[in-house]
Amino acid sequence: MSDTWINGQQGTLVNSSNRGLTYGDGVFATMRIDDGGCIQFFDAHCSRLEQGSQRLKFFDGEDFWKITPSSILLIKQLAKENPNRGIKFLLTRGEGGRGYAPSQNAQYTEIITIFDLPDHYKGWQSQGVSLSISEVKLANQPLLAGIKHLNRLEQVLIKSVLLPDGFDDWLVLDPNNNVAESSMANIFAFIDGVWCTPVMSNCGVSGVMREQVLMALPEMNHPVSVTEISINSLMCAKYVFITNSLFGVVAIKKINQQLFDMWDGVNSLRNSLGVTL
Numbered sequence: 001m002s003d004t005w006i007n008g009q010q011g012t013l014v015n016s017s018n019r020g021l022t023y024g025d026g027v028f029a030t031m032r033i034d035d036g037g038c039i040q041f042f043d044a045h046c047s048r049l050e051q052g053s054q055r056l057k058f059f060d061g062e063d064f065w066k067i068t069p070s071s072i073l074l075i076k077q078l079a080k081e082n083p084n085r086g087i088k089f090l091l092t093r094g095e096g097g098r099g100y101a102p103s104q105n106a107q108y109t110e111i112i113t114i115f116d117l118p119d120h121y122k123g124w125q126s127q128g129v130s131l132s133i134s135e136v137k138l139a140n141q142p143l144l145a146g147i148k149h150l151n152r153l154e155q156v157l158i159k160s161v162l163l164p165d166g167f168d169d170w171l172v173l174d175p176n177n178n179v180a181e182s183s184m185a186n187i188f189a190f191i192d193g194v195w196c197t198p199v200m201s202n203c204g205v206s207g208v209m210r211e212q213v214l215m216a217l218p219e220m221n222h223p224v225s226v227t228e229i230s231i232n233s234l235m236c237a238k239y240v241f242i243t244n245s246l247f248g249v250v251a252i253k254k255i256n257q258q259l260f261d262m263w264d265g266v267n268s269l270r271n272s273l274g275v276t277l
Contacts, residue, residue: 020092024151027052037080052147128251129168146206186210189237239263248275
């Protein structure tokens, strides 16, 4: 049986005129199911889906909750049946004819997929990872910055280049050579006694785990700052880690040839968030 549900029905076929396929006209969330069958930070994921839908002018917040309740119930049911796996919810503006202009009466398409968590994520948590700086930079587009929309062509270009031996992911910069994110995660750096993470006003994805870490660090008495981070400042950081909803928090041990200490508080942060694999 397929691990995909389209508008509540199990299957894999999507109409070729679907705007998610033809234009990347949609948003999505990738979520982790815990060992009890609950989706971690589910309300935060729903909130970000709502915000992204509003930014793309799908509908207002009230309509979002009117349109998606059946999928939300199905997502929760599937999570109970699939502990310790991942679940992806994808929302498109539905089918449309030729031309970019969206229909005023769009019938939205909702796609749910269940998948296994990558085995190497446990090793990443215990050993840390190394990043290589990508030559592909993220373009500035304030209208789309922060949201997880379906057009991921920049990430496709980033990932199309083979990583050097001994490296696990790409570090990505913006057009001004400031730090944006890794190809799959947000980044935090301990600089001059403050945990800093890049501002997401022009490019990048503001991840749900990033949001949780920004709340958790002050509760652990660690100051935080959302700010521009130059590549030079990053290389002078004492500690660096990356975050996403599937692997939680992973320490960075090296960027290019610059080595970093492994922060001894990373396990405490994971435990406080409940994201230890």
